[in-house]
Amino acid sequence: SQQGEEDPQALSIQEGENATMNCSYKTSINNLQWYRQNSGRGLVHLILIRSNEREKHSGRLRVTLDTSKKSSSLLITASRAADTASYFCAMTTGANSKLTFGKGITLSVRP
Amino acid sequence: DGGITQSPKYLFRKEGQNVTLSCEQNLNHDAMYWYRQDPGQGLRLIYYSQIVNDFQKGDIAEGYSVSREKKESFPLTVTSAQKNPTAFYLCASTRQHRLDEKLFFGSGTQLSVL
Numbered sequence: 360s361q362q363g364e365e366d367p368q369a370l371s372i373q374e375g376e377n378a379t380m381n382c383s384y385k386t387s388i389n390n391l392q393w394y395r396q397n398s399g400r401g402l403v404h405l406i407l408i409r410s411n412e413r414e415k416h417s418g419r420l421r422v423t424l425d426t427s428k429k430s431s432s433l434l435i436t437a438s439r440a441a442d443t444a445s446y447f448c449a450m451t452t453g454a455n456s457k458l459t460f461g462k463g464i465t466l467s468v469r470p
Numbered sequence: 471d472g473g474i475t476q477s478p479k480y481l482f483r484k485e486g487q488n489v490t491l492s493c494e495q496n497l498n499h500d501a502m503y504w505y506r507q508d509p510g511q512g513l514r515l516i517y518y519s520q521i522v523n524d525f526q527k528g529d530i531a532e533g534y535s536v537s538r539e540k541k542e543s544f545p546l547t548v549t550s551a552q553k554n555p556t557a558f559y560l561c562a563s564t565r566q567h568r569l570d571e572k573l574f575f576g577s578g579t580q581l582s583v584l
Contacts, residue, residue: 362512389569401474401560401575402513409570447512451569457528458573460505460512 363391363448363461371467378435380464382448383428389451391424392458393433396445405433405446440470473497476561476576482584483548483555491546491579493561499574501567502544506530507558507578516559519544520567548581556583 363382372378382391390409394402408415408424408431415422421434435442445463452459474495483489495502501520505513515528519538533552538544544563548555559579564571 392572394573399558399578399580401476401562401577402573403575404572407570407572449513457515457518460514462510462512 362459363450365446365448365461365464367464368462369465369467371469372438374438374440374468374470376438378438378442378466378468380433380435380446380466381430382432382461383430384448384450385429386452387426389453391422391431391448391450393420393422393431394447394449394460396447396463398444402447435466438466438468440468442466443468474561474563474574474576476559476579478579479577481579481581483581484584486550488547488549489555489581491548491559491561491581493544493546493576494542495544495561495563495574495576496542497563497565497574498541499563499565500541501564501571502538503562503564503573504528504534504536504544504546505560505562507560513560516546518567555581557581 363384366381392407393405396402406422419436424431447463449458449460477492503518504516517536519525535547561576562573
C-alpha cells in the first residue's frame with residue numbers, strides 16, 4: 360500500500376539551526392499532510408499541501424511538494440528545543456480518502 | 471475546550487481477555503478513526519466510521535471490533551483473537567470523511583499484555 364518514506368529517520372540539530380525533513384512516496388497523491396507527535400502523545404496536524412500546490416508556509420514551517428519527484432520536504436526554521444518531536448508525513452491517493460502515514464522522523468533539538 | 475478524550479491512558483490485558491478503549495469527541499465531527507502505532511512504525515488504520523451507525527474495516531481490523539451508536543463516541547474492543555495487542559492506540563476525528571480533511575487526535579492509550 361502507499362506509504363510515505365521519511366528521510367532521515369533521525370535528526371539531531373542545535374537550537375537555532377534549520378531542520379529539513381523529507382518524505383517520498385510511490386504513486387500519485389491527492390494531498391500530503393505533515394503531523395508532529397510529542398513523546399507518548401497524539402499527533403498534531405501541521406500543514407496540508409495539495410497536489411497542485413508547490414509550497415506552503417505556516418509560521419516557521421515551510422513545506423514543498425515536487426510531484427515529478429514524488430517527494431515533499433518540511434523545513435523548520437530557527438529551531439527550538441520545543442520542536443523536539445517525531446514528524447510524520449501522510450497522504451491520500453486516488454479515490455481512497457484514507458490517510459496513509461509514513462514511519463516518522465525523530466527530531467532532537469539540543470538547547 | 472473541544473477535543474478528543476481517550477481513556478484509559480494505560481491498559482493491561484490478561485490472556486484471553488477482551489478490553490475496550492474509550493474515545494469521546496465534542497468537536498461535532500462526523501468521522502472517527504482508530505489507529506495502531508508500533509515502535510518505529512507509522513500509524514496503521516484499524517477501523518473508521520464516516521457517520522453514526524456505520525463503520526468500515528481499515529487495513530488491520532482482524533482481532534478488533536468497534537461500534538458507533540452515538541456521534542460523540544467510537545469505542546474500540548481488542549478481542550482475545552488479537553494475538554499481539556501491545557501497542558499505542560490513537561483515536562482521531564475529522565469533520566467529514568474527505569480527502570482534504572485534517573485529523574484531530576486524542577492523547578492515546580498504551581495497551582500492554584500481562
